[in-house]
Amino acid sequence: MRELYFDYAATTKVKKEVLEEMLPYFMEYYGNPSSIYSLSRKVKTAIDSSKNNIAKMINSKRSEICFTSGGTEADNWAIKGVAFANKEKGKHIITTEIEHAAILSSCKYLQSLGFRVTYLQVDKYGFINLDQLRKAIDGETILVSIMWGNNEIGTVQNIKSIGEICKENNVYFHTDAVQALGQIPIDVEKMNIDLLSISAHKIYGPKGTGALYIKKGVKIHNLIHGGEQERGRRSGTENVPGIVGFGKAAELAYDNFQDERSKLIYFRDKIIEELLKIDKTKINGAIGANRLPNNINVGFEGVSSEQLLIVLDSMGIFASAGSACSAGAIEESHVLKAIGLSLDGAKNSIRFTIGYTINNDIIEEFVAKIRIAVSNIRAMMDE
Ligand SMILES: *Cc1c(COP(=O)(O)O)cnc(C)c1O
Numbered sequence: 001m002r003e004l005y006f007d008y009a010a011t012t013k014v015k016k017e018v019l020e021e022m023l024p025y026f027m028e029y030y031g032n033p034s035s036i037y038s039l040s041r042k043v044k045t046a047i048d049s050s051k052n053n054i055a056k057m058i059n060s061k062r063s064e065i066c067f068t069s070g071g072t073e074a075d076n077w078a079i080k081g082v083a084f085a086n087k088e089k090g091k092h093i094i095t096t097e098i099e100h101a102a103i104l105s106s107c108k109y110l111q112s113l114g115f116r117v118t119y120l121q122v123d124k125y126g127f128i129n130l131d132q133l134r135k136a137i138d139g140e141t142i143l144v145s146i147m148w149g150n151n152e153i154g155t156v157q158n159i160k161s162i163g164e165i166c167k168e169n170n171v172y173f174h175t176d177a178v179q180a181l182g183q184i185p186i187d188v189e190k191m192n193i194d195l196l197s198i199s200a201h202k203i204y205g206p207k208g209t210g211a212l213y214i215k216k217g218v219k220i221h222n223l224i225h226g227g228e229q230e231r232g233r234r235s236g237t238e239n240v241p242g243i244v245g246f247g248k249a250a251e252l253a254y255d256n257f258q259d260e261r262s263k264l265i266y267f268r269d270k271i272i273e274e275l276l277k278i279d280k281t282k283i284n285g286a287i288g289a290n291r292l293p294n295n296i297n298v299g300f301e302g303v304s305s306e307q308l309l310i311v312l313d314s315m316g317i318f319a320s321a322g323s324a325c326s327a328g329a330i331e332e333s334h335v336l337k338a339i340g341l342s343l344d345g346a347k348n349s350i351r352f353t354i355g356y357t358i359n360n361d362i363i364e365e366f367v368a369k370i371r372i373a374v375s376n377i378r379a380m381m382d383e
Pocket residue numbers: 009010069070071072073075100102147149150151176178179199200201202208209210
């Protein structure tokens with residue numbers, strides 16, 4: 001049975017070129033990048049060149065990129081680091097109801113330390129309201145953190161306008177761009193972004209490597225203290241193979257950006273069109289241009305996604321409901337709840353996310369199998 005992987009928002013398979021680039025950094029170029037002998041020179045250069053590739057992708061300077069252990073650490077650092085460094089100015093943070101758990105949990109933690117957090121609501125497509133954002137900013141606001149593309153429903157916020165509002169009001173703007181990277185054009189200069197989180201394993205790089213872009217001059221505390229790597233900002237010997245892989249993945253994503261993006265958009269819309277032909281099916285999230293190119297989120301009335309996932313798994317299709325939960329259990333999605341879905345609506349919703357290897361053949365088999373699975377489950381429920 002052919003493997004039909006439809007969970008690219010959860011993680012991606014490392015590209016062959018990425019792995020090949022990484023391999024020499026395990027046994028050949030193994031020197032500690034902080035050492036000053038010649039064995040380490042190549043390692044140091046590789047880290048810089050990886051940073052260059054990433055900086056190019058988001059239009060930042062190389063010195064504004066700091067490597068982390070992933071998107072989660074980058075999010076934690078942005079939220080807590082800015083909060084701790086700017087608490088004299090104010091203790092108010094604005095975010096949204098549909099953020100990744102890394103943001104929401106960091107905010108909850110800050111609340112336990114006496115910070116005030118506003119969670120902006122979203123409309124039925126998942127968009128925040130810019131006027132509500134303007135109104136939420138007060139004299140004590142230090143940071144606005146709003147994700148670029150939502151990992152569950154694919155909604156892409158109006159980042160440029162949010163950046164303008166933050167700049168006008170002199171508050172820092174952080175965005176979780178983990179899903180946006182490689183799918184949406186990113187320009188931190190044009191969009192007035194002060195901090196931005198990204199992760200390698202969502203763009204065909206290795207797991208456990210990410211980065212935080214910190215605009216020059218942003219006041220932020222460090223979270224990881226020690227040996228002063230990353231120009232004193234994030235200590236710990238660098239994950240060299242991971243960083244090299246991230247750099248290669250970034251280079252490939254940059255070089256193939258338009259091709260991969262248009263391909264994803266074409267196939268995303270085709271899948272949506274085909275799935276909507278199934279009786280009593282609904283799309284969750286935004287339609288068209290303001291949706292992540294790789295994201296499809298649908299509700300099949302009367303079909304529990306938990307059950308559907310099991311049936312699909314037995315057919316070789318790997319997908320997701322809600323967000324991946326570390327316990328393996330499916331929890332009610334806070335995002336589907338925020339866009340106003342009933343408990344049943346949320347329980348019947350499933351997410352399919354696609355990658356660059358998608359083609360007509362795969363889609364045909366995929367849609368046929370979905371049809372069978374959905375009608376089998378519905379028939380069973382009717383008995
Ligand atoms: C995957 C993801 C993260 C977490 O990144 P990791 O590298 O897995 O820690 C954060 N935010 C969003 C939107 C994500 O999709």
